[in-house]
Amino acid sequence: MAARGKKHAGKDPVSDECEETNPFTETREEDVTDEHGEREPFAEKDEHTGTNTKKPEDTAEDLTAKRxxxxxDKACSKTKTKSKSALRKKQLKRQKRDYMHSLKLLNVLEEYITDEQKEEEEExxxxxxxxxxxxxxxxxxxQYRSVRRERxxxxxxxxxxxxxxxENFEDLCDRVFSDEDSELDN
Structure with a gap:
């Protein structure tokens, strides 16, 4: 009794009694499959009783496998969130790069337009x-033609x-010669 008292010290006596009589907390050491014959190798529960037919070592292995x-899954979800955040970062970088390229393109186009306008104005x-x-x-x-016409x-x-x-001179000369001839003739 004293050993049992030390064992249950600090525990609720009501829950101790429930634990002792609870058939679900008791482990069955005998193999249930012996009563019904062989079961399917992958069946986890007995069809007739609905209780777990695996040995405690199997459940421990199952629990470790579940863990x-x-x-x-946690690591996968972390990697998914990391990959999502990485994708988002890449998308943001791509959007930023595209935005910067579009700004540069707009600046180049504006310069081109202003250069074209300057060239048009110069032309x-x-x-x-x-x-x-x-x-x-x-x-x-x-003016040259008019001056030339005038000249x-x-x-x-x-x-x-x-x-x-x-002509006048010739006439005069003719007259003078004719007068001289006439004088000479006379």
């Missing part, structure tokens, strides 16, 4: 300058005057 599976300016130069050249050409007109007038004076 290992739970650890593996328009060059065209305007060429138009001005062309107009100036046309004015100069017209030609002056030259024509001078020629006409020269021809008249030559």
């Amino acid at each position: 290992k599976r739970m650890k593996m 328009e300016g060059e065209e305007e300058e060429l138009i001005k130069i062309f107009q100036d050249q046309q004015k100069r050409w017209q 030609l007109n002056e030259m024509k007038q001078l020629r006409d005057q020269f021809l008249k004076t030559v």
Whole structure:
């Protein structure tokens, strides 16, 4: 009794009694399969009684296997969460890289557009300058032509005057010669 008292010291006496009489907590050492014949090798429970027919060593192995599976599941879930976070990080990096590339592309496009506009403005300016130069050249050409016409007109007038004076001179010479001939003849 004293040994039993030491063994149950600090425990609830009511639960001790329940534990002693609880048929589910007792382990059966005899093999249940002997009564019914051989059972299927993978059956975990006896069909007739519904109790676990495995030996305690088998249940311990099952528990350790379950623990290992739970650890593996936890590790797998950790790796899944890690892989999900890694995928999310990669996606964020990709999105950031794409965003940076799109910003660079926009900057390059803006520079291209501004360069094109500057070139168009310069071309328009060059065209305007060429138009001005062309107009100036046309004015100069017209002035040159007008000056040339005036000179030609002056030259024509001078020629006409020269021809008249030559004719007059010839007439005069003819008269003078004819007068001299007539005097000589007379």
